[in-house]
Amino acid sequence: MIKKILIVISLIITIELFAIPKISGDLETDKINLNSGNFADVAFSILPFCDAALVVGFDGTAVYIPSYAFKFATLENIDDVWNLKSDFLSPVTNIRNISEICLQQVPANYSIKLANCEISQISPFLYRLGSFELLGESEKNGYTVRKYKLRSENDFWNGKTIDKIISTNNKIYQATAENIIFQNYYFQVENDTISTIIFKIEEKTQ
Amino acid sequence: MKKTFLLGIILMCAIQIFGIEIISSGKKIIISSEKLEKYEQVSLETHLIKDGKPKDDKWLGVDLVTILEENNITDYDQIKFYSNDNYMVRLKKEEIYSHKPIIALNRNGEKIDKTHIRLVVPDMRDMFWISGIAYLETESSFELQFPHNIIFAEKYLADKEQHNLKPFKDATGFNFAELTNEILPTDKQYFVIGRDGVSHWFEYNNYLSKAVLISKGDKFDMKSIQMPGGMWIDDIAAIIVGSKAIIFQNQFNNLEEVMELLKISEYPNTIQLRTRSEKKNIPVNLPFSENDWQNSLKIIW
Numbered sequence: 129m130i131k132k133i134l135i136v137i138s139l140i141i142t143i144e145l146f147a148i149p150k151i152s153g154d155l156e157t158d159k160i161n162l163n164s165g166n167f168a169d170v171a172f173s174i175l176p177f178c179d180a181a182l183v184v185g186f187d188g189t190a191v192y193i194p195s196y197a198f199k200f201a202t203l204e205n206i207d208d209v210w211n212l213k214s215d216f217l218s219p220v221t222n223i224r225n226i227s228e229i230c231l232q233q234v235p236a237n238y239s240i241k242l243a244n245c246e247i248s249q250i251s252p253f254l255y256r257l258g259s260f261e262l263l264g265e266s267e268k269n270g271y272t273v274r275k276y277k278l279r280s281e282n283d284f285w286n287g288k289t290i291d292k293i294i295s296t297n298n299k300i301y302q303a304t305a306e307n308i309i310f311q312n313y314y315f316q317v318e319n320d321t322i323s324t325i326i327f328k329i330e331e332k333t334q
Numbered sequence: 335m336k337k338t339f340l341l342g343i344i345l346m347c348a349i350q351i352f353g354i355e356i357i358s359s360g361k362k363i364i365i366s367s368e369k370l371e372k373y374e375q376v377s378l379e380t381h382l383i384k385d386g387k388p389k390d391d392k393w394l395g396v397d398l399v400t401i402l403e404e405n406n407i408t409d410y411d412q413i414k415f416y417s418n419d420n421y422m423v424r425l426k427k428e429e430i431y432s433h434k435p436i437i438a439l440n441r442n443g444e445k446i447d448k449t450h451i452r453l454v455v456p457d458m459r460d461m462f463w464i465s466g467i468a469y470l471e472t473e474s475s476f477e478l479q480f481p482h483n484i485i486f487a488e489k490y491l492a493d494k495e496q497h498n499l500k501p502f503k504d505a506t507g508f509n510f511a512e513l514t515n516e517i518l519p520t521d522k523q524y525f526v527i528g529r530d531g532v533s534h535w536f537e538y539n540n541y542l543s544k545a546v547l548i549s550k551g552d553k554f555d556m557k558s559i560q561m562p563g564g565m566w567i568d569d570i571a572a573i574i575v576g577s578k579a580i581i582f583q584n585q586f587n588n589l590e591e592v593m594e595l596l597k598i599s600e601y602p603n604t605i606q607l608r609t610r611s612e613k614k615n616i617p618v619n620l621p622f623s624e625n626d627w628q629n630s631l632k633i634i635w
Contacts, residue, residue: 194578196634234485262521270480272479
């Protein structure tokens with residue numbers, strides 16, 4: 129019995145470690161067939177007006193690459209393990225065993241409008257980027273990339289109290305941040321796509 | 335309230351007693367007012383045109399280079415000078431050595447109040463003559479990177495609504511963050527330049543997180559309650575962070591003028607122009623009045 133459980137657990141781990149990378153960010157759909165090849169061809173075939181990519185490894189290491197540097201990197205698939213490689217860009221660009229490719233487009237196709245907040249909107253890419261901690265920048269051949277590490281949680285909602293959530297259908301929800309689900313390229317509350325979030329104005333205390 | 339009052343008094347006393355503070359390579363060096371007065375006093379005469387009128391002054395003070403070298407502060411690219419009201423200017427090392435600024439203690443025969451001792455930089459605009467110096471901080475140089483990715487501010491803001499910008503009176507426009515939030519990282523130095531060439535390097539959180547872009551016709555002024563009025567940028571022309579730039583296209587006739595303002599002399603002859611649905615390669619010198627630019631949101635090169 130224990131053997132069977134162990135086999136199932138190792139199968140789950142194996143499937144997880146060799147899964148096709150998740151595609152997320154400022155997309156119109158996440159139903160995408162990922163191909164290997166020059167990273168510029170790959171990224172622009174997914175999001176033609178892409179401005180940057182965050183490529184994340186299963187170990188939580190990530191690299192942020194601006195679109196003008198895409199052509200110097202290659203996405204390879206070796207025995208169902210997806211890697212990003214570049215000899216031209218900083219070695220930070222080499223991500224083994226990719227779990228996710230998150231793409232940015234400015235302006236994003238979809239963003240949540242935020243009221244009573246220090247920023248006026250948040251795109252799926254910027255929200256996802258908030259789950260990572262910047263470790264540093266690295267420059268080679270005149271091109272700069274940024275290295276990130278996955279944090280334990282996204283703290284975007286910390287310190288903010290939601291008053292109302294308005295969906296794209298203009299339905300109003302009284303919900304908390306825990307009810308908001310990030311769906312790779314959009315946000316949902318109760319299976320409805322979020323358009324606007326209105327935060328409560330915090331009263332200043334002396 | 336009591337605490338704030340006490341802190342204020344302590345700060346005032348500290349300035350009176352300590353004079354100026356220099357932060358370099360993680361170390362703090364305090365030069366007391368008394369010590370400043372003991373340095374050899376050098377004199378200089380300045381001539382400025384202020385509000386159309388000539389203004390001549392005779393200054394007496396301490397040569398800044400002498401203070402720095404005596405304290406072995408030589409390994410730096412530039413120095414930030416902060417006033418006690420958070421005004422900040424930067425002088426490059428070569429400017430310090432060529433202009434020979436002084437920490438002025440006496441103006442036209444009158445002793446300057448200890449809380450208002452000022453930097454006087456001969457032959458540089460008086461916006462650099464910071465008054466009420468609180469501290470100096472050495473730093474390594476920020477070099478402008480080549481802007482591979484340029485977004486045009488007016489086009490990006492086109493589908494956003496202008497609104498009142500409190501606490502500024504009769505001011506409408508946008509919060510600075512509405513323009514930059516999606517485009518530029520907040521953890522890097524921001525280079526902001528006006529069409530007249532006046533520029534500053536800013537830390538986002540200290541100076542720009544509450545800044546606003548005040549509309550005046552098809553152009554904007556940048557103001558912020560986080561900085562004194564002397565640091566505000568009129569006719570904002572460009573914001574550069576790393577290799578990304580936001581350009582206020584209405585300030586220019588073509589991209590070559592942008593590069594001229596940024597003092598970038600080498601750039602490719604062709605750029606990729608992007609609208610929301612098209613990519614097109616065009617020559618860099620194509621005037622902004624040409625049709626190709628009409629719907630352009632950004633360029634990549």
